[in-house]
Every structure is written in structure tokens, then in C-alpha cells.
Amino acid sequence: MMPGQIAKFGSTAAQLVFGGIAALRSLRGDTTKKRRVEEVPRQDETDLREAVKQWREVFEHNPVMYFMVDPAGTVVNVNTFGAEQLGYTAAELIGQSVLGVFFEEDHDFVRRCVAVCLETVEQSHTWEIRKIRKDGSILWVRENAKAMLRGDGAPIVLVACENITERKEAENALRQSEAYLAQAQELSHTGSFGWKAATGEITWSKETYRIFECDEGTKPAIPFMLQRIHPEDRLAVQRTTGRAVRERQDYDHEYRLVMPDGSVKHVRAVARAIRDARGGMEFVGSVTDITATKEAERRFRDSEQRFRDYAETASDWFWETGPDHRVTQISEHSDSAGMAPSGVVGLTRWDIAPDADLEPEKWRQHRAALDAHVPFRDLVYRSRDRNGHAIYVRTSGKPFFDTNGEFLGYRGVCTDVTAAIRADQAEEALRKAQAELAHVTRVTTLGELTASIAHEINQPLAAVIANADACISWLGRDPPDLTAARRSVQWVIEDGNRAGDVIRRVRALARKSDIEMVPLDINSVVREAMALVQRELATHAVSVRLELSSALHRISGDRIQLQQVLINLVMNGIEAMESVTDKPRELAIRADEADEDGARHLLLTVTDCGVGFSGETAQRMFTPFFTTKSGGLGMGLSICRSIVEAHGGRLSAFADQGGGATFQIILPLCEEAVS
Ligand code: ADP
Numbered sequence: 001m002m003p004g005q006i007a008k009f010g011s012t013a014a015q016l017v018f019g020g021i022a023a024l025r026s027l028r029g030d031t032t033k034k035r036r037v038e039e040v041p042r043q044d045e046t047d048l049r050e051a052v053k054q055w056r057e058v059f060e061h062n063p064v065m066y067f068m069v070d071p072a073g074t075v076v077n078v079n080t081f082g083a084e085q086l087g088y089t090a091a092e093l094i095g096q097s098v099l100g101v102f103f104e105e106d107h108d109f110v111r112r113c114v115a116v117c118l119e120t121v122e123q124s125h126t127w128e129i130r131k132i133r134k135d136g137s138i139l140w141v142r143e144n145a146k147a148m149l150r151g152d153g154a155p156i157v158l159v160a161c162e163n164i165t166e167r168k169e170a171e172n173a174l175r176q177s178e179a180y181l182a183q184a185q186e187l188s189h190t191g192s193f194g195w196k197a198a199t200g201e202i203t204w205s206k207e208t209y210r211i212f213e214c215d216e217g218t219k220p221a222i223p224f225m226l227q228r229i230h231p232e233d234r235l236a237v238q239r240t241t242g243r244a245v246r247e248r249q250d251y252d253h254e255y256r257l258v259m260p261d262g263s264v265k266h267v268r269a270v271a272r273a274i275r276d277a278r279g280g281m282e283f284v285g286s287v288t289d290i291t292a293t294k295e296a297e298r299r300f301r302d303s304e305q306r307f308r309d310y311a312e313t314a315s316d317w318f319w320e321t322g323p324d325h326r327v328t329q330i331s332e333h334s335d336s337a338g339m340a341p342s343g344v345v346g347l348t349r350w351d352i353a354p355d356a357d358l359e360p361e362k363w364r365q366h367r368a369a370l371d372a373h374v375p376f377r378d379l380v381y382r383s384r385d386r387n388g389h390a391i392y393v394r395t396s397g398k399p400f401f402d403t404n405g406e407f408l409g410y411r412g413v414c415t416d417v418t419a420a421i422r423a424d425q426a427e428e429a430l431r432k433a434q435a436e437l438a439h440v441t442r443v444t445t446l447g448e449l450t451a452s453i454a455h456e457i458n459q460p461l462a463a464v465i466a467n468a469d470a471c472i473s474w475l476g477r478d479p480p481d482l483t484a485a486r487r488s489v490q491w492v493i494e495d496g497n498r499a500g501d502v503i504r505r506v507r508a509l510a511r512k513s514d515i516e517m518v519p520l521d522i523n524s525v526v527r528e529a530m531a532l533v534q535r536e537l538a539t540h541a542v543s544v545r546l547e548l549s550s551a552l553h554r555i556s557g558d559r560i561q562l563q564q565v566l567i568n569l570v571m572n573g574i575e576a577m578e579s580v581t582d583k584p585r586e587l588a589i590r591a592d593e594a595d596e597d598g599a600r601h602l603l604l605t606v607t608d609c610g611v612g613f614s615g616e617t618a619q620r621m622f623t624p625f626f627t628t629k630s631g632g633l634g635m636g637l638s639i640c641r642s643i644v645e646a647h648g649g650r651l652s653a654f655a656d657q658g659g660g661a662t663f664q665i666i667l668p669l670c671e672e673a674v675s
Contacts, residue, residue: 065141065161069098071118073111076156085163087134101131117147117157128164140168182206189289193220195271197245197281211267211289213259230256230264248273248281254290266294315416321397322409325349325370342386349395353381373399373407380417392421434642439512441639442564445571446510452535456502460495467491505532508560515561515646519554519670522562522591522602529563530589533570540574540585547590553669555602557647565640565651569606569663572636575629576610576661583609593669601649602667609660613653621653 059066065082069075075093083090086101093101102110106129117125124146131139141161149155182205185191191208195201202220209216212228229237233255244251250272257265271285311318311331318331325348349366350356356363362381369376375398383393397412446453467488474485505528526548537544570587577585588607593600613621613628620626622641627634637653644651649667656662 065163067098067159067161069114069157069159071114071155071157073098073114082161085133085139086131103130103132106130113143113145114157117145118155121147121149121155123147128168131161138165139163140165186210189292191287193269193271193283193285193287195283195285196276197283199280208287211265211287212257228257228259230258232256244271244273244283245281251283264291265289266291316413318411318413319395319397320409320411321348323407325410328409349381352383354384354390355382370410375399380421385416391416391418393417431646434639434646435515436512437635438561438564438639438643441568441633441635442509442560444633445564445567446506448571449532449536449567452533452539453502453506455535456532457499460499460502463495464492464499467495502531509563511560513560515558517556517558517647520557520559520562521554522552522604522667523548523550525557525559525562526566526589526591526604528559529566529570532563533567533574536571536574537587540578542574542577542585542587545586545588547588547592549592552591552593552602553600555647555667556670557667561643562647565643565665566606568636568640572663573606573608573610573661576608576612578610580610585609596666600669602665602669604665604667605662607656607660607662609656609658612655612659612661614655618653618655622651 060080062079063081064079065085066077066079067075067082068077075096075098078090078093080090083093086093099107099110109129113125113127117123124144126142126144128140128142131141133139140163142164143159143161145157145159147155147157185205185207189207189211191211192205193208194203200222202222202225204212204214204220206216208220212220212225214220214224214228218224226234226238237253237255240251240253243249250270252268252270254266254268257267259265266289267287268290269285269287271283274282274284276282318329319327320329322328326346327344327348330344344352350363353363362379366376366379375396377396378394379396380392380394383391385391393414394417395412395414397410399410400408402408471485471488471492474481474488509532526546530544530546566589570589573587574585577587586609588605590603590605590607592603594603595601596603617626617628622637623634624638625634626638637651641651644665644667647667649665652664654662654664
């Protein structure tokens with residue numbers, strides 16, 4: 001019984017004790033009690049004292065706690081046992097409020113109990129309540145109480161308490177373990193059940209009700225359960241449980257439930273066959289909602305299958321090696337012509353690769369990485385496909401370990417990069433061929449420029465001779481004019497250098513050298529190239545306008561190749577203006593910067609006012625061997641374009657409206673300039 005509940009009781013010992021105490025009180029000679037003393041049947045006073053002594057013994061040492069409380073709640077009396085149970089002496093409690101041994105939150109209840117007793121004098125009430133011992137520990141008691149009228153008519157409440165702490169603790173422990181169990185069942189989605197096979201009586205735990213989505217007020221029954229079970233599983237469930245009953249055996253099965261909203265649940269029921277007290281069959285078991293597990297299993301299977309599908313259809317293949325770096329597994333391809341090498345299980349990568357001896361450094365580094373158990377990326381090596389054809393393979397891998405950190409091997413992926421490597425090789429070959437061709441055409445151009453070049457050299461040479469002659473004359477004077485002679489010699493030196501420069505440039509153009517990409521000042525590239533075509537321009541009466549912006553960023557390029565492009569464009573321009581007689585032949589070369597594709601670029605244009613070109617020519621002028629000239633080779637523009645593109649740029653041609661053509665080169669600026 002919990003605090004808050006008061007019940008009437010028919011007391012035995014307590015009433016006897018209360019009676020004795022009343023007698024005792026009358027013996028104390030309380031004047032107000034005289035009337036009652038007279039009421040005591042005449043007896044021998046000794047007998048009475050003896051009786052009182054016995055009652056006192058009972059009162060003091062009876063293992064029941066007795067309290068007398070006045071209407072104000074003050075303890076009027078308490079037996080030794082009662083005080084000791086609370087850790088006090090009787091003297092410590094008498095005269096104190098009885099509330100002192102109760103919990104604050106129970107005070108109202110205690111007051112109510114006392115009030116009820118006082119309202120119903122001579123009637124017994126009982127309740128259960130906690131008390132606080134002097135040391136702070138809890139004492140659970142069952143109290144029997146009753147109000148009585150004293151001789152003077154004043155009421156007093158007599159209370160007899162019995163210690164029920166053990167029972168309460170057991171009850172609480174049981175309640176707690178029941179709560180734990182319920183919680184554990186809820187958390188594990190596992191309910192429990194009992195099933196008496198003979199009577200068909202079923203008991204369910206709270207969680208089982210929840211799993212079956214059944215109202216806890218309803219008594220579980222077989223028809224209801226069958227109705228919940230998925231129609232396709234009903235027969236199997238009936239068979240399993242039927243056999244278990246017949247053979248008195250445990251059972252363990254999985255089936256599906258269809259919920260009122262149509263959703264499907266997977267459950268697993270496990271039951272143990274036991275005999276009840278009367279020898280009847282009873283099954284005690286658990287039912288677990290395994291929907292989430294089933295779903296996870298399904299997903300896992302799906303994802304495993306998905307991974308397998310990827311692995312089988314990918315052009316890449318997956319491998320695993322053991323702690324000794326020997327292949328333990330390699331993914332299968334559904335395609336029998338798949339590229340994964342066969343027969344490599346048990347071999348190391350360097351056993352497979354024919355280039356292992358040819359590139360010792362690459363393999364030394366790779367093996368060092370493997371021995372250090374670190375991941376590696378993009379190792380490219382030669383191998384053979386399952387048909388024995390040489391292939392190039394690129395592979396990356398990462399080590400894997402067991403839960404103790406023990407190294408187990410590597411897992412990784414391989415890609416056949418033969419096509420890419422062949423393409424790289426082809427591109428390299430093409431680049432070489434283009435460089436060769438560029439060189440040949442350069443030499444050819446130089447051949448065409450012989451007269452021009454000869455003039456460039458002859459001119460300073462003639463000046464050298466003239467100045468040397470003059471110097472001799474100055475020296476032959478009397479006295480020799482040394483100042484004039486020195487000036488002549490200085491001119492000799494300058495002209496000599498000029499001739500030397502021309503020869504150096506011609507040799508550079510004629511030389512077959514590797515492409516060298518360096519930061520270049522485009523203005524100086526233009527000026528140097530123009531120096532070589534001066535004479536050509538002059539003989540064709542072409543004037544050149546250089547509009548070079550002074551604040552240009554540098555570009556990254558090969559000086560000789562870019563000069564070749566410029567010379568080519570200038571020569572084409574000169575040729576295009578050959579037939580122009582009605583206006584000055586003018587060639588403009590402009591260098592500037594502009595935004596292209598969101599980034600700053602160099603813009604170099606060569607514009608002539610020649611014949612221009614038709615739409616049809618425009619389409620084809622950059623293709624090799626396309627020419628409209630009788631002695632033309634048709635290689636110039638195609639080489640120019642490949643040179644510009646090798647510089648990451650673009651070369652395009654525009655026919656100008658009023659006749660003439662513009663060739664535009666767009667080149668990226670050096671990284672340093674952009675940032
Ligand atoms: P080639 O000069 O030997 O013909 P190119 O490849 O340099 O070879 O030029 C191909 C063709 O492009 C020329 O034959 C000509 O028709 C056209 N072309 C080139 N430059 C010009 C230009 N500045 N004006 C008009 N047409 C040009």
C-alpha cells in the first residue's frame with residue numbers, strides 16, 4: 001500500500017497494547033482519570049500493577065513500533081523498539097513533531113492520515129509510508145493507527161508500525177527489473193510470450209503487443225495472430241508450431257507480418273518447450289522485429305552485387321595481394337576478352353612486369369613503399385594481357401590491416417593505359433616530325449631569304465671596308481688625325497657586330513635545336529625577326545608599321561619557332577601585296593594584350609593590304625600543301641598553326657573588308673604575369 005491510501009484494520013496486538021497503556025496511564029494517578037479508575041472493576045491493586053508491568057514489557061519490547069501522537073502531531077510516547085528502529089532514543093522523539101521522521105513530500109499525507117483518524121475515533125486505519133532514520137536511511141513501514149479519547153475527552157492517535165522495508169525493496173527491485181526488461185525489450189525490438197498449447201492461452205509482453213501493433217487491452221489469440229501473418233507465410237508458421245506441439249520441441253522460425261497500414265514486418269520467433277506445473281505443454285519464447293536487419297541485409301546484398309557488377313564490367317580490374325606482396329585475388333570480368341592478366345595469382349608485381357630489370361630505380365622505390373606499408377598511386381609498368389599481348393598498366397593500391405593493426409596486404413585497382421601511352425608516344429613522334437618539318441621549312445625560307453640575308457651582311461661589311469679605308473687615310477695624314485681614325489674604327493666595330501648579329505640569327509634559325517620554352521619579350525622577338533626580312537621588304541617596296549605596346553607581359557615560348565611564324569606571315573603578306581600598285585604596300589604588326597576566355601592573353605597581328613582571300617581559301621589555307629601560288633609549297637600556315645598551338649595558343653586568319661588579310665596569334669601569358 002502506498003502513501004495516500006488509508007485502510008481500516010482490525011488490530012490485534014496493537015489494540016491490546018493500547019488497552020494496556022490506558023490502564024498504565026490510569027495508574028499514574030492522573031486526577032482526570034479518577035472516574036475511569038473507579039470504573040476499573042474492583043481488584044487487588046497488586047494484580048493490577050502486575051498486569052501493568054506486563055503490558056509495559058509488551059509495549060517496550062514488542063518488536064512492533066508504537067507511537068502516540070497528539071492532534072497537533074507531537075509525539076506523546078514511543079516504545080524503545082520504535083525509537084531504536086529509527087535510530088533515536090525515546091526521549092529524543094517524545095515532545096517532537098512526528099513529521100520529523102517523515103519525508104517533506106509525505107508531510108501532507110501524514111497530516112491527512114492523522115486527521116482521518118481523529119475524524120473517525122475508535123476506527124482503525126492502515127497505510128504504508130517511508131520514514132527517515134536518524135542516519136538518513138529509509139525505513140518503510142506499514143502503520144496501523146486509531147484515535148482514542150483520553151480520560152479528559154481529548155483525542156490521541158495510537159500508531160503501531162511494522163517494518164516492511166525488505167518487502168518494499170524487493171518490490172522496488174522487481175519493479176525496476178521489470179522496467180529494465182521492458183526497456184531492453186523495447187530497445188532490442190524483442191518481445192516475450194508464453195503459450196499454453198493445451199488451452200491456447202497466450203500471454204504477451206508490452207513489446208510483443210507493440211510488434212504485433214495490437215492494443216494492450218486485447219487478449220492475444222491464435223486467430224488474430226494468423227490474420228496478422230503474411231498470407232504466404234501462414235501455412236509455414238502453422239506447420240512449424242504444429243510440429244513443435246506434436247513433438248514437444250523448441251522452435252525457431254522467421255515470418256512476415258502485414259500491418260493494418262499494409263506495411264510488412266519481418267519477425268523471428270524462438271520458443272522453448274517446457275512443462276508447466278501440471279505437466280502441460282507450454283512454450284516460452286521471444287519474438288524479434290528483424291525488419292531493419294532484413295533491410296540492411298538486402299541492401300548489403302544489393303551493394304555487394306552492385307560492386308560485383310561494376311567490377312565485372314569495368315575496364316579496370318581489382319586486385320589484392322598478401323603480406324608477401326603476391327597476388328591473392330584478381331577481379332573477374334564477365335567479358336572473356338577482358339584485359340586483366342590471367343595466371344598472375346601467386347606472383348608479385350615485379351615477377352609479372354618485363355620492365356622490372358630495365359627500370360631498377362622505379363621498382364626499388366615501389367618496393368620500398370610496399371615494405372613501408374604506405375599507399376601508392378599511379379605506378380605504370382609493362383605487363384601482358386591474357387592473350388599475351390604487351391600492355392601498359394597503371395595501378396594504385398592501399399594497405400589493409402586486421403583489427404590488431406597486423407598488415408595483411410594491399411588492395412587496389414589496375415587500369416590498362418596502353419592506348420593512352422601509345423597515344424602519348426604517337427604525339428611525341430608527331431611533335432618530332434613537326435619540329436623536323438618546321439626546321440626544313442625554316443631552312444627553305446632561309447634559302448628564299450638568301451639575297452636578303454646577303455644584303456644584311458654585305459651592307460655592314462661594305463661599311464666596314466669603307467671605314468677601314470677612311471681610318472687608314474686619317475692615320476696617313478700629317479699629323480695623323482687620331483680622333484677621326486678612332487671614330488672610324490668604332491664604326492668598323494659597330495658594323496662588324498651588326499653583321500655578326502645577322503649571321504648569329506641565321507645560324508640560330510638554321511640550327512636544328514630542341515624546342516626551348518623560356519619567358520620571352522615578344523617585342524624583341526618581333527624586332528629580331530624583322531631584321532632578317534628588311535631587305536625583302538625593301539625590294540618589294542613594303543613599309544612596315546610596328547605598333548608594339550611597351551608594357552607587355554612576357555610569354556613562354558621558343559624564340560626561333562615564334563620568329564619562324566612571324567617571318568612566314570610577313571613573307572606571305574609581302575607576296576599578297578605583290579599585285580598592289582594603286583596604293584602604298586603597308587604591313588602592320590601589332591602586339592597588345594587582351595582578355596580571352598576570361599584570362600589575359602597576348603595578341604599579335606600581322607595585317608597586309610594585299611589581295612585577301614576567298615571563303616573557300618579561308619577554309620583550307622591551314623591544311624598542309626594547300627597553296628594558290630604557282631611555286632608555293634602550301635606548308636607555311638600549317639606549320640605556323642602547329643607551332644602556335646604547341647605554345648598553347650591559336651592562329652586565325654581574317655579577310656579584311658577593303659582587301660588584305662589579318663593573321664592573329666593569341667598566346668597565353670607567362671604564369672608569373674597572370675598571378
Ligand atoms: P604557300 O605560301 O606556300 O602557299 P602557306 O601555307 O603559307 O603556303 O599559304 C597557303 C595559302 O594561304 C596561300 O597559298 C594563299 O592562298 C593563302 N594565304 C596565305 N597568306 C595570305 C595572305 N596574307 N593573304 C592572302 N592569302 C594568303
